[in-house]
Amino acid sequence: MSGSFTTTTARNIFYGGTLFFLLVFLALTFQNEQIIPQRDQREMLSNPQIAAGKKLWETNNCVGCHTLLGEGAYFAPELGNVVVRMGSKEAVKAFIQSRPAEGVPGRRSMPQFGFSDQDLDNIAAFLDYVSKINAAKWPPNVQG
Amino acid sequence: MQYKSQAVAKPYFIGALALFVAQILFGLVMGLQYVVGDFLFPHIPFNVARMVHTNALIVWLLMGFMGAAYYLVPEESETELFSPKLAIALFWIFLVAAGLTVVGYLTVPYATLAKMTGNDLLPTMGREFLEQPLLTKMGIVVVALAFLFNITMTVLKGRKTAINTVLLLGLWGLAVMFLFSFYNPDNVVKDKFYWWWVVHLWVEGVWELILGAILAFVLIKITGVDREVIEKWLYVIITLTLVTGIIGTGHHYYWIGTPEYWQVWGGIFSALEPIPFFALTLFAFNMVNRRRREHPNKAATLWALGTGVMSFLGAGVWGFLHTLAPVNYYTHGTQITAAHGHMAFYGAYVMVVLTIISYAMPLLRGRAANSNKAQVAEMWSFWLMTISITFITLFLTAAGILQVWLQRVSDNPMPFMVAQDQVALFYWMREWTGVVFLVGLVVYLWSFFVKGEEKAA
Numbered sequence: 001m002s003g004s005f006t007t008t009t010a011r012n013i014f015y016g017g018t019l020f021f022l023l024v025f026l027a028l029t030f031q032n033e034q035i036i037p038q039r040d041q042r043e044m045l046s047n048p049q050i051a052a053g054k055k056l057w058e059t060n061n062c063v064g065c066h067t068l069l070g071e072g073a074y075f076a077p078e079l080g081n082v083v084v085r086m087g088s089k090e091a092v093k094a095f096i097q098s099r100p101a102e103g104v105p106g107r108r109s110m111p112q113f114g115f116s117d118q119d120l121d122n123i124a125a126f127l128d129y130v131s132k133i134n135a136a137k138w139p140p141n142v143q144g
Numbered sequence: 145m146q147y148k149s150q151a152v153a154k155p156y157f158i159g160a161l162a163l164f165v166a167q168i169l170f171g172l173v174m175g176l177q178y179v180v181g182d183f184l185f186p187h188i189p190f191n192v193a194r195m196v197h198t199n200a201l202i203v204w205l206l207m208g209f210m211g212a213a214y215y216l217v218p219e220e221s222e223t224e225l226f227s228p229k230l231a232i233a234l235f236w237i238f239l240v241a242a243g244l245t246v247v248g249y250l251t252v253p254y255a256t257l258a259k260m261t262g263n264d265l266l267p268t269m270g271r272e273f274l275e276q277p278l279l280t281k282m283g284i285v286v287v288a289l290a291f292l293f294n295i296t297m298t299v300l301k302g303r304k305t306a307i308n309t310v311l312l313l314g315l316w317g318l319a320v321m322f323l324f325s326f327y328n329p330d331n332v333v334k335d336k337f338y339w340w341w342v343v344h345l346w347v348e349g350v351w352e353l354i355l356g357a358i359l360a361f362v363l364i365k366i367t368g369v370d371r372e373v374i375e376k377w378l379y380v381i382i383t384l385t386l387v388t389g390i391i392g393t394g395h396h397y398y399w400i401g402t403p404e405y406w407q408v409w410g411g412i413f414s415a416l417e418p419i420p421f422f423a424l425t426l427f428a429f430n431m432v433n434r435r436r437r438e439h440p441n442k443a444a445t446l447w448a449l450g451t452g453v454m455s456f457l458g459a460g461v462w463g464f465l466h467t468l469a470p471v472n473y474y475t476h477g478t479q480i481t482a483a484h485g486h487m488a489f490y491g492a493y494v495m496v497v498l499t500i501i502s503y504a505m506p507l508l509r510g511r512a513a514n515s516n517k518a519q520v521a522e523m524w525s526f527w528l529m530t531i532s533i534t535f536i537t538l539f540l541t542a543a544g545i546l547q548v549w550l551q552r553v554s555d556n557p558m559p560f561m562v563a564q565d566q567v568a569l570f571y572w573m574r575e576w577t578g579v580v581f582l583v584g585l586v587v588y589l590w591s592f593f594v595k596g597e598e599k600a601a
Contacts, residue, residue: 007306007372010379018386025390028409032337035403040333051330058270058328059258064191069400070477071336072272075178075190077560078477101186108181108561111189113255130332136407138399140474143557 039134053126056119065110067144069135075108078144083131085142089124096120145507147218149225154508155235156211157501161589163204163242164494168582170197175575179568188250195249195275201489202273203242208497209318209354210238213295213311215504216361221302226294234287234294241283245276267328271339274325281325288319306375307357307364310382314353321345333401344393347493348417348459352385355496356424359451362503363428366445368436377427384420392417395467399476407469414467418460421452421492428452440599441506441513443522447499450530454491462487462537474552479544479567487537490529498588505592515596522591528584535577543570 044050057063062079063072069080077085086092096115103109115123145151173193176183184193218225225231248257254270261277263269268278276284292315299308324341360378364371394410428449439445462484466475475481502522506514513519550563558566 005376007376007379010376010383011306014379014383014386017383018390021387021390025393028391028394028405032397032402032406036333036337036401039403040331040401042331045330054330054332055267058267059255059263061191061195061254061270061275063270063272064194064254064275065189067477068332069336071400072477073191073194074477074479074482075174075194103182103185106180106182108177108190108564109185111186133333133401135399135401136404138473138476140552141557143551143559143563 041129041132044129044132047125049122049125050129053122053124056123057126060113068130069133070138076110078139079127080130080135081139081142081144083124083128085144089128092124092127093120096123147224149228150215150218151508152225152228152231153211153215153504155232156207156214157505159235159239160204160207160211160497163200163207165585166246167197167200167204168585170200172575172578172582175571175578178571179575192249192254196246198273199245199275205493205497207238208501209315210291212358212497212500213315215500216358217295217298217308217311220305220308220361221299223298223302226297226301230290230294234290237283238287241280245280248277266326268326271328273343274339284322285319288322292316292319305371306378307361310353310378311357314350314357317350317353318346321350336400337397337402340393340396344396345390348389348392349386351493352389352420353382355492356382358496358500359424359428359448362444362448362499363431365503366439366441366448367431367434369431369434374431381420381423381427384423388413388416388419395472398469398472411468415464418456418464421456421460425452425456439513441503441519443514443519443526444499444503446523446526447495447502450526451491451495451499454487454495454530458484458487458491458537474548475544478547479540480548483537483540483544486540487533490533511598511600513599515594515598517596518591518594521587521594525584525588525591528587529581532577532581532584536574536581539570539574539577543567546570
């Protein structure tokens, strides 16, 4: 790299190129915001249980073991489709409720969080909402 | 060391290495929990160990970046640091905040920690890598801004080079993108979309500017190649980084409720993301081959070359493996992702911080380079850690391929936990390789105390 290709040229290409592709990215983001209302089930959010459930999801660090739409830790099952996999919100609630406090000898086990019935309803409502998001047919099958 | 104020880098490097040890110890805990599920349960559940593992990593790398900036900016700017006192004060604030956060993770249930630290005021916790309490997040912003003020003022009063300009751009970008961690809408699709503006635009964006600047600085010092040549390379590499990496964010937008056009945009641009890493490898080897001096610090040269190769393999090749949407449809959220994450973080960011520490620490301790004996020990640690992370990556890749097959591709897909039992052999091999990594880290730390004949600075 020598001759007419100077450091100044390289610098100008850097600033110009970065700015151009940043603007393209922002345009794509703008377009994204226009399209996602058809996919993200935002009308469901009028149910306050979902926001409360999301907060429980966060404050108990569920993503520290599980994935949600494939993002998170890979220690425990995907939960974006757990309501579908287990068949109902009731089944999900029963599973969370039945975790032994001292775990299962030698096995991975979910902690016993001691959720109230209302908490469980909220978490189930949140997971049900996530399962209805249009995630481009992911996961490949019900096992997640 | 040409400027007295460069000495403030030293506590940053030491603090970074202490957190590195914590990161690896908790990594081993998690690795064991993968196969002995009830290990330390319910006292340190997996998610807690993981928070310590990933958060310690992020914080020690940030500390390393800050130490690097305090070391190289005065030398590049040819002036003393604007305020060494501020730098030292910020170090202690940062270290204490990080320490308290880890103590919080380990001693109280996460939900209690959230309540205690005001998460109700502005819920930001419980999202991957951004688990820190609100107070810690605000602390990070304050420390980052004060740090940037200190560094920017130093550059403004001194010489402006490509290296300190690019470093500043990277560091400012880092601070600005972190602000998106305070945005947490109830809408999961939007939450995830902007969460990546912190995570992706850090590690596949602005952090690479910091990496490039640090590596360019060390290469100038150890090879004596003309600044003109090295700075041109630096600009070319970071152009390739941002041209591919910004829209490359789209490879995270395949399956989270965002429109399908991201599969095309994200696929094409992220498929090009290995190019800047390949350029980085060429850059490091070219400069070392064209060296105009024989620098006595051979270990630093080895780390610099290693950064090029391992970042290309980990971030470039292992990233490309699963970046195209038809592949990612099957691999998304499996051990393949974990495999990539381990080698990419080690190859790019761990290694570049160890490069600058390897180069700067002897100078901060009053010598041009460590004794031959100490360098041999350091090079042993280089190979132990680098080879073991390579095998950790290979074992996780094997586990991931099997997991994808058993759980997602075969005619009778297995439930998650059943598939996990099937791949346990690879988790055991990963754990033992992790022990070798720890041995490498111990050898590395030990190399700081190996005596022998040293050349004066």
